[in-house]
Amino acid sequence: MHVTCSICGGQTFESNRVLWPALIAEWGLAPNEVDYIDRQQGERCIACHGSLRHIALGNALRAALGTRQTVKDLVESQIEATILDVNGAEVISDVLAGLPNYTRGDYPEVDLQNLPYTDDSFDVILHSDTLEHVPNPLYGLRQCMRVLRPGGWLCYTVPMVVERLTRSRAGMPPSYHGDPSMGRADYIVHTEYGADAWTHLARAGFTEIGMHVVSYPAAHALMGRKPPA
Numbered sequence: 001m002h003v004t005c006s007i008c009g010g011q012t013f014e015s016n017r018v019l020w021p022a023l024i025a026e027w028g029l030a031p032n033e034v035d036y037i038d039r040q041q042g043e044r045c046i047a048c049h050g051s052l053r054h055i056a057l058g059n060a061l062r063a064a065l066g067t068r069q070t071v072k073d074l075v076e077s078q079i080e081a082t083i084l085d086v087n088g089a090e091v092i093s094d095v096l097a098g099l100p101n102y103t104r105g106d107y108p109e110v111d112l113q114n115l116p117y118t119d120d121s122f123d124v125i126l127h128s129d130t131l132e133h134v135p136n137p138l139y140g141l142r143q144c145m146r147v148l149r150p151g152g153w154l155c156y157t158v159p160m161v162v163e164r165l166t167r168s169r170a171g172m173p174p175s176y177h178g179d180p181s182m183g184r185a186d187y188i189v190h191t192e193y194g195a196d197a198w199t200h201l202a203r204a205g206f207t208e209i210g211m212h213v214v215s216y217p218a219a220h221a222l223m224g225r226k227p228p229a
């Protein structure tokens, strides 16, 4: 695998294990699935600490903005695009905060199912490993559609098990990303995404849909475009 970091241009990476036994059991992951999801979340650029999923998100972002610059270089050049970042994506958010028209909104003040912004407000919306925690992900995606400008792009990641289909956890025992003893209801997983993750974008009304693959099957980002006016 050869990966160049979309955030800083770095080319060296380190690996960390991030999944834990209870989550692996709840999710029903096979050993190879544990390996690639650990890579998605735990393999990081040594220079900026972006994980493979953040690098995938960065690739989608620069495609949405029509450039091959790194995220750091985009900020250096002070682009004027209006960007909404819901819940943040670690180093990407730290870097993007240097842009003049960057808006960060975090749950619960900013809820994907009820975004507190006017219609047609943003050129790009980002979220990373958030949609699986939203009780009705289609509502969340339709809200993103509403506040995007015509022709604007939504870019996001979700943990995805590529050899199965998406399933709702409704009626199943609760499963959490993050420590459940902390009692953070927003960490409850409502949807376990699979190979058909893109169909939620289509059902929400996005008419151009794409994927950015950093390393199959470990790290991808989805993007959907609001129809141009």
Ligand SMILES: [Zn+2]
Residues within 6 Å of the ligand: 005, 006, 007, 008, 009, 010, 045, 046, 047, 048, 049, 050
């Ligand atoms: Zn980097």
